[in-house]
Amino acid sequence: MSTPENKPSVYERIGGEAAIRALVHRFYELMDTLPEAYGIRKLHPDDLSGSEQKLFMYLSGYLGGPNLYIEQFGHPRLRARHMPFPIDGDARDQWLMCFNLAMAEVVQDEPLRKAIMKPITDLADFMRNQAEPSSPGELPILGNDPHQGH
Numbered sequence: 325m326s327t328p329e330n331k332p333s334v335y336e337r338i339g340g341e342a343a344i345r346a347l348v349h350r351f352y353e354l355m356d357t358l359p360e361a362y363g364i365r366k367l368h369p370d371d372l373s374g375s376e377q378k379l380f381m382y383l384s385g386y387l388g389g390p391n392l393y394i395e396q397f398g399h400p401r402l403r404a405r406h407m408p409f410p411i412d413g414d415a416r417d418q419w420l421m422c423f424n425l426a427m428a429e430v431v432q433d434e435p436l437r438k439a440i441m442k443p444i445t446d447l448a449d450f451m452r453n454q455a456e457p458s459s460p461g462e463l464p465i466l467g468n469d470p471h472q473g474h
């Protein structure tokens with residue numbers, strides 16, 4: 325699938341179906357084996373093959389190839405579909421760690437990798453649905469506000 329100007333799509337540049345299948349396979353393999361990813365691994369079903377197939381279908385369309393996910397499941401409504409799972413900043417970071425590692429192994433073209441990681445990182449951040457604990461010192465301490473008295 326090329327754009328009207330006949331520039332190859334991201335889907336083509338990454339290597340089409342075979343590359344996306346390799347990417348999602350490695351992604352879930354990493355999630356399944358890295359102790360640092362256990363927090364999100366346990367949110368997923370024991371058998372990851374369904375998750376792998378859905379992420380493959382989603383990314384196929386997301387990257388400019390066949391809209392496999394939408395054809396089968398309709399509008400992705402990704403944030404709503406993730407609501408049953410508690411996703412905080414740690415979960416987002418674990419997900420992105422696995423995705424980044426899989427991308428680094430499967431996609432050799434660095435500019436392409438970065439071009440994909442940017443919106444995926446934003447998307448993963450958008451998936452958060454848990455309030456983060458506020459850090460100490462976030463609220464100005466009365467009488468000690470650095471913005472006062474200047």
Ligand code: HEM
Pocket residue numbers: 364367368369374375376378379382397402405406409411415416419420444447448449451452
């Ligand atoms: C931010 C951290 C994320 C966590 C912790 C997370 C976790 C999960 C979990 C637990 C499921 C349900 C398991 C399943 O249906 O197999 C799921 C489904 C899914 N996730 Fe994520 N996810 C995250 C981010 C993302 C992102 C960024 C994308 C897209 C690039 C994505 C795409 C999907 C898709 C397509 C499904 C299947 C939805 C369905 O049809 O039910 N997820 N995710």
